[in-house]
Amino acid sequence: MAETDMRRDEARETGWVRAEYDFSKVSATTAIVETVATATGQDELAMQPLAETIPPDPIDDLFRTDRKRAADSGAELTVTYSGCRVTVESDGTVVARPT
Secondary structure, X not given: OOOOOOEEEEEOOOOEXXXXXXXXXXXXXXXXXXXXXXXXXXXXXXXXXXXXOOOHHHHHHHHOXXXXXXXXXXXXXXXXXXXXXXXEEOOOEEEEEEO
16 A cells, blocks of 8 residues: 555455545545555555546646645545445545445
């Protein structure tokens, strides 16, 4: 797993994972892949590339900004990737729930 400034809260009994990222340091797409890997127990490198499922540039563009402005924007995106429903919020929160 890549070194990031994040905190993970895992609820193993329910299978969902909530992670916090600083999108000025980590791209939203990297955050999606890392959080899904944790939620599903998969190796990030063994997972289907995100770009084969979802175009990564628009996602990264939506959340790429300074942290204060991003948090104030209220942007939220929910996608399905690698067996999880993933919600990304502008404040850096990423939640992955296996489907």
